[in-house]
Amino acid sequence: xxxxxxxxxxxxxxxxxxxxxxxxxxxxxxxxxxxxxxxxxxxxxxxxxxxxxxxxxxxxxxxxxxxxxxxxxxxxxxxxxxxxxxxxxxxxxxxxxxxxxxxxxxxxxx
Amino acid sequence: xxxxxxxxxxxxxxxxxxxxxxxxxxxxxxxxxxxxxxxxxxxxxxxxxxxxxxxxxxxxxxxxxxxxxxxxxxxxxxxxxxxxxxxxxxxxxxxxxxxxxxxxxxxxxxxxxxxxxxxxxxxxxxxxxxxxxxxxxxxxxxxxxxxxxxxxxxxxxxxxxxxxxxxxxxxxxxxx
Numbered sequence: 001x002x003x004x005x006x007x008x009x010x011x012x013x014x015x016x017x018x019x020x021x022x023x024x025x026x027x028x029x030x031x032x033x034x035x036x037x038x039x040x041x042x043x044x045x046x047x048x049x050x051x052x053x054x055x056x057x058x059x060x061x062x063x064x065x066x067x068x069x070x071x072x073x074x075x076x077x078x079x080x081x082x083x084x085x086x087x088x089x090x091x092x093x094x095x096x097x098x099x100x101x102x103x104x105x106x107x108x109x110x
Numbered sequence: 111x112x113x114x115x116x117x118x119x120x121x122x123x124x125x126x127x128x129x130x131x132x133x134x135x136x137x138x139x140x141x142x143x144x145x146x147x148x149x150x151x152x153x154x155x156x157x158x159x160x161x162x163x164x165x166x167x168x169x170x171x172x173x174x175x176x177x178x179x180x181x182x183x184x185x186x187x188x189x190x191x192x193x194x195x196x197x198x199x200x201x202x203x204x205x206x207x208x209x210x211x212x213x214x215x216x217x218x219x220x221x222x223x224x225x226x227x228x229x230x231x232x233x234x235x236x237x238x239x240x241x242x243x244x245x246x247x248x249x250x251x252x253x254x255x256x257x258x259x260x261x262x263x264x265x266x267x268x269x270x271x272x273x274x275x276x277x278x279x280x281x282x283x284x285x286x
Binding site: 022033034062 | 162200201202203205225228229230232233234235236237238239240241242244245246247248249250251252283284
């Protein structure tokens with residue numbers, strides 16, 4: 001559960017048609033910040049951080065998040081979603097090493 | 111079933127990734143994702159030669175993101191929830207809400223967080239569609255020092271609304 005890449009997506013199990021739900025996402029990831037050497041110069045190295053998150057509902061892209069190294073480690077994001085049909089919410093995170101992490105959750109119509 | 115739309119034209123990044131790892135790139139559908147060059151990770155990241163974007167002044171960040179458009183900062187329209195004092199600058203919870211949600215067909219197109227005194231103020235950007243552009247977003251951000259935190263909301267009609275708050279940081283969270 002604390003492994004890098006573990007994604008937790010929290011959504012209500014069901015929603016009334018037209019209802020706006022709150023989606024919460026957490027992903028375990030170091031989100032490496034910019035490091036400096038003793039002299040204060042920025043260390044140029046390939047930092048590993050999540051730079052993009054794509055969210056799909058029933059296959060349609062509904063949101064893109066573009067974090068930078070200024071986002072906290074184990075990033076948390078939250079956004080609204082208007083549910084008009086039952087479906088699957090899928091989130092895909094990609095980090096700067098090219099690794100992708102994803103999670104899917106089913107939302108039914110109440 | 112491949113639930114991603116048609117593959118985008120092969121950009122250099124996708125080509126390298128496909129060639130290097132053999133992984134099908136349809137996992138990420140081509141979104142209308144226009145991250146500013148500053149926040150866009152160069153394809154070279156995958157080759158292990160990522161270079162840190164240059165430090166930027168907050169005014170330059172705002173100009174780069176929004177051009178000459180004025181941002182209407184109004185606490186009556188945009189509610190930015192941040193702590194007054196952040197013990198740990200590495201994890202500062204922030205929440206932004208449009209107090210009057212846009213009436214369809216108007217929707218929130220983009221929300222951007224800018225932290226004035228971070229060396230690279232551009233922090234995180236949400237790009238919405240009609241299904242998600244209701245006017246709320248949250249993120250946990252890093253702050254290097256006491257600074258103003260700004261949230262800017264771009265509506266689908268091009269208007270810019272925003273709110274800012276000063277957050278005192280006890281222990282800086284940027285490490286550098």
